[in-house]
Amino acid sequence: MTRLILAGGGHAHLSVLERLAQNRSTGGATGIEATLITPSAFQNYSGMLPGWIAGHYTLAECRIDLRPLAAAAGVRLILDSVAGMDAGRHTLILASGLAMAYDLLSLDVGSETDTGGFEALGGRLLPMKPLDDFFARWPQLLAQAQQTRDYRLVVVGGGAAGVEIALAARHAFGQAGIDGRVDLVASASGLLPGHAAGVVRRAQRCLVTAGIVLHHARASGETDGIALDHGTPPGTPPYPRLPAHAVIAATGARPLGWLGSSGLGLDANGYVAVDAQHRSMSHPQVFAAGDTCARQDVRMARSGVHAVHAGPVLAHNLLATIAGEPLCSYPPRPRSLYLLATGPRRAIASWGPWSAEGRWVWRWKDRIDRSFIRRFSPEAATSGSCFD
Ligand SMILES: Cc1cc2nc3c(=O)[nH]c(=O)nc-3n(C[C@H](O)[C@H](O)[C@H](O)COP(=O)(O)OP(=O)(O)OC[C@H]3O[C@@H](n4cnc5c(N)ncnc54)[C@H](O)[C@@H]3O)c2cc1C
Structure with a gap:
């Protein structure tokens, strides 16, 4: 059994849960005992937060229930926070005081x-x-x-x-x-x-x-x-x-405080230093994605876009590490599309030197955001359709 711990229910780990569920339903790699540790059963989606504040969404519309996703993936869910880590001993300490040992660890705990x-x-x-x-x-x-x-x-x-x-x-x-x-x-x-x-x-x-x-x-x-x-x-x-x-x-942003005493190799700002495969530069049994990591080979903005797009690569690399297969890299696109909500149902689109604005940009943003939530909805998890 490989003890795989997913710390944090962030954007990249949604793809990992998706992949583990796929793996389970197709009878793929076995011998994995996976656990997700995250403080809340829900992952709130920051992209819809401005729309929620403005009154365009209910809370239920802009959060993802991690419980059915974890269940479909055969992953044990522990509602707790990582409060400390000893990378040398492959151990996490949780806020409840519980110590959890891992063979393979993936960090997607975001930033503060x-x-x-x-x-x-x-x-x-x-x-x-x-x-x-x-x-x-x-x-x-x-x-x-x-x-x-x-x-x-x-x-x-x-x-x-x-x-x-x-x-x-x-x-x-x-x-x-x-x-x-x-x-x-x-x-x-x-x-x-x-x-x-x-x-x-x-x-x-x-x-x-x-x-x-x-x-x-x-x-x-x-x-x-x-x-x-x-x-x-x-x-x-x-x-x-x-x-x-x-x-x-x-x-x-700033990194979570406990990373400082974890023993992991960090960049000058305290984020987990990772390579193009999102593997820790200091501890090969540790991977990290999203805001908590700092790529050492390219400059990459801390954004949900990269956390989401690195997810499938992270998922592949975790399973490949267990199977002893080659890893793949996440090549960040040189520019990302940002859709900024501007209060009423309007938004600004920003993509490199190009920009646009209006109600239609809001409708575009709304479609993208809602389909992201729908992809990880309980109905999609139980029907398996979110894993297509
Ligand atoms: C208002 C706002 C709007 C934004 N809009 C956009 C946008 O439109 N596009 C874009 O690309 N980016 C946007 N961002 C940035 C985006 O939110 C982050 O870059 C993104 O959330 C990073 O994803 P992540 O998976 O690294 O972390 P997160 O999404 O923050 O997820 C981290 C997870 O880890 C859990 N966690 C935290 N601490 C611990 C711990 N100690 N132990 C275990 N689990 C823990 C959290 O509960 C959470 O589930 C926005 C940010 C804000 C604040």
Whole structure:
């Protein structure tokens, strides 16, 4: 028996579950005792989060139930979190205190929001990740906003997530009749870094139309809001301040803390260093995909697109390792399509230098997102159709 542990129910592991189920139904490789360790029975889909905030989706529409997928794959599901790892001893320590030994390990545990510099905000701070926490806390924020006059929400982070969340929040406030204001703070790297100038212009227009004030500054947390550092010389504070009832941090990713003491080879930022086959550079019995890994051979953005597309390669490589067969590589495409929701049922498409915008882009995004969820629905898992 090979003890295979899948840590995290992330995007890439959905493909691994799919492949293990296929393998089971076709009587493929045997002798695998597989376990999935993840804190929740549901995998929330970040691509639909802005649409959920804006009120276009129910929670049930934007999450995947991992239980039928694990059952169809013959994988034991443990609802717990990895809290520590000893790569030398091939052991994981779970938050419950349980120690789990593996022969082969696959990590798809994602990343956290980097909230460094915002600690002073205490309970006013709402980080984007972990996503489960965000989904749980957003309704509370909305309820608080409904009971507060001149409610002030600040979103920090000028990347795609920050822009989408600010626009979605503004739309939600409008729908709920909330007397509120939304500000967006983008740091020195600007609005939508990595996207073409046309995409940035379209997003700026959407922000203006929605009445969102955009600030270009370095933000830090204070007890009752945000301080904005516009790069003025030292000794010239106080910095301008943005009072806020709540601050959403969409400030970029950081690796999960326990990786630091795992013994795994990490890159300079603390992510698991992997090769083109998504195999750990230091421990050949460990694979990693999605936000938690750092490819050493190419520059690859941390995005759901890569986590999803690396999934089938990861699945192949795990089974090939067990069977002693050759591994394959995941070649990231030079550019990915991003569809950014802009509040009402509209979206911006960004693909290299090309961009477009409108209701039809939203319908396109909606079709893609819904079909992703449908592919991993309980009906598809039990009928086997999601594994076609
Ligand atoms: C608002 C928003 C919108 C986005 N939109 C897009 C988009 O349109 N397109 C795009 O490409 N990217 C998008 N992204 C980025 C995308 O969310 C991530 O890149 C993607 O989720 C990474 O997938 P993953 O599988 O690595 O991790 P995740 O999807 O985060 O999955 C990680 C899994 O691991 C579990 N886990 C976490 N910690 C532990 C632990 N200690 N032990 C065990 N399990 C654990 C989690 O519960 C989860 O199931 C968006 C991000 C945000 C915040």
